Amino acid sequence: MAVRACRLLALVLLSLHVTRAQGAVWNVSTVAELNHAVANYSAGDEIVMASGTYPLSRALWLHRPGVTVRGGTGNREDVVLVGGGMNARGVDEGISVGADDIAVRDLTLAEFYFNGIHTRAENDVDRTVISNVKTLNIGERHIKGSRDPNDSAKVSNDILIENCLMLQTKARSGHPDTNPDYIGGIDMMMTSNLTIRGCVAQGIHGSNNGGNAAIFLWQGHRNVTIECNRIVACAKGIALGNPAAPSANLNTGPWHADTGVIRNNFVLRGVWTGGNNIGLELCSTKNVRVYNNTIYSENASYFRTVSIYDCSPDGLTQDVILGHNLIRGRTKDYTDGSGWTETGNLQDGTGAVITAAWFADPGTGDFHLTPFAGAAVDAGVPVPEVTTDIDGDPRPQGSASDIGADERLVAPTPPHAPTNLQVR
Numbered sequence: 001m002a003v004r005a006c007r008l009l010a011l012v013l014l015s016l017h018v019t020r021a022q023g024a025v026w027n028v029s030t031v032a033e034l035n036h037a038v039a040n041y042s043a044g045d046e047i048v049m050a051s052g053t054y055p056l057s058r059a060l061w062l063h064r065p066g067v068t069v070r071g072g073t074g075n076r077e078d079v080v081l082v083g084g085g086m087n088a089r090g091v092d093e094g095i096s097v098g099a100d101d102i103a104v105r106d107l108t109l110a111e112f113y114f115n116g117i118h119t120r121a122e123n124d125v126d127r128t129v130i131s132n133v134k135t136l137n138i139g140e141r142h143i144k145g146s147r148d149p150n151d152s153a154k155v156s157n158d159i160l161i162e163n164c165l166m167l168q169t170k171a172r173s174g175h176p177d178t179n180p181d182y183i184g185g186i187d188m189m190m191t192s193n194l195t196i197r198g199c200v201a202q203g204i205h206g207s208n209n210g211g212n213a214a215i216f217l218w219q220g221h222r223n224v225t226i227e228c229n230r231i232v233a234c235a236k237g238i239a240l241g242n243p244a245a246p247s248a249n250l251n252t253g254p255w256h257a258d259t260g261v262i263r264n265n266f267v268l269r270g271v272w273t274g275g276n277n278i279g280l281e282l283c284s285t286k287n288v289r290v291y292n293n294t295i296y297s298e299n300a301s302y303f304r305t306v307s308i309y310d311c312s313p314d315g316l317t318q319d320v321i322l323g324h325n326l327i328r329g330r331t332k333d334y335t336d337g338s339g340w341t342e343t344g345n346l347q348d349g350t351g352a353v354i355t356a357a358w359f360a361d362p363g364t365g366d367f368h369l370t371p372f373a374g375a376a377v378d379a380g381v382p383v384p385e386v387t388t389d390i391d392g393d394p395r396p397q398g399s400a401s402d403i404g405a406d407e408r409l410v411a412p413t414p415p416h417a418p419t420n421l422q423v424r
Helices: 002-014 031-040
Strands: 016-019 023-028 045-049 052-055 060-062 067-071 079-082 093-097 102-112 115-120 129-138 141-146 156-162 165-167 184-188 191-197 200-202 215-217 221-227 230-234 238-240 257-263 266-269 280-283 285-291 294-296 306-309 318-323 326-328 331-333 340-343 346-348 359-361 366-369
Touching: 023 031, 031 045, 031 052, 031 060, 060 067, 093 102, 102 115, 115 129, 115 156, 129 141, 141 156, 156 184, 184 191, 191 215, 215 221, 221 238, 238 257, 266 366, 280 285
Parallel strands: 023 045, 045 067, 052 079, 060 093, 067 102, 079 102, 093 115, 102 129, 115 141, 129 156, 129 165, 141 184, 156 191, 165 200, 184 215, 191 221, 200 230, 215 238, 221 257, 230 266, 238 280, 257 285, 266 294, 280 306, 285 318, 294 326, 306 331, 318 340, 326 346
Antiparallel strands: 016 023, 359 366
């Protein structure tokens, strides 16, 4: 065993390349080498994984600051970290972020009973970056952000989650410690300056077809940006807060979220008829702007495709604006209506106006506009908070723009050619 350990150490040392400016680069290709690198990295280091599947023997605890953990090719499909199983205890969590300045990039985490990635506000972690990561079949939370319930000063600052794919392809079962629908995508608490952009969530729901939102931010969020995401047939789409009253010791006082923008998102509401399958939910929120989103319920008469709720008399909805959104489905207002306003939304609660023909492929959550969506084109008013669309294409400023998340681009007609609208 001693000889074997020495050989392993020699291999690790050979794979360690040091540069003074950037720290060390740990090139690893086995689980043993990965565990050794995680146990021994220093601030400024990178842990770079070669292509392959890594059946983890334990969670990767990143509890010292300043490290990047990434796949070596840049293709997240090439490096797969595997846990004990979505529905079976074993290695229950993939990566635990417990220190500042940690980045996780370009890899896949699959089959974890609890969480794929877990960031810890109770450790006051700041400047976490999760980029180009795929999470597949996670039993509770694809990306979890926990908090210290007794300390309002412990906040995760400047968190970025971008270009991630959260996918569920199997049924949830075998979780006797939680209810059948205790599952969700991104579930974060206690942040300041959190950005979630360019992510895709698909098929995330529990065994009773309920669950928490694909993007679920509650218990203390200040200055949040949720933009350019696509959510397809999850139990719930985007939620700031939930009907449970905010707890004590939050950085936002009696509100789940204070100050933020939700813009340019595609949301396909789940197909189920239960009362908890909501496209957009806002509970005890303050100073929030919801602009230019496309939210689509196949059942247009569903009573709360959009839901607005006051959790407690102290955290009443305040200064919330819903503007220039394209909504197929109804809005349920549980408030007295004084804390929020609407402007320029195009909403259809019967399905007679906004139909599937308006969009490129609504069944997959592709809500790019077609020529049949003429009522949405140039029908909106530009707002300073929305200068581009879901694809990054510019929106006209100073003139009419399109309602919803897509600014439809029409190619110019060539000279002497017949007029023909070109749909992206």
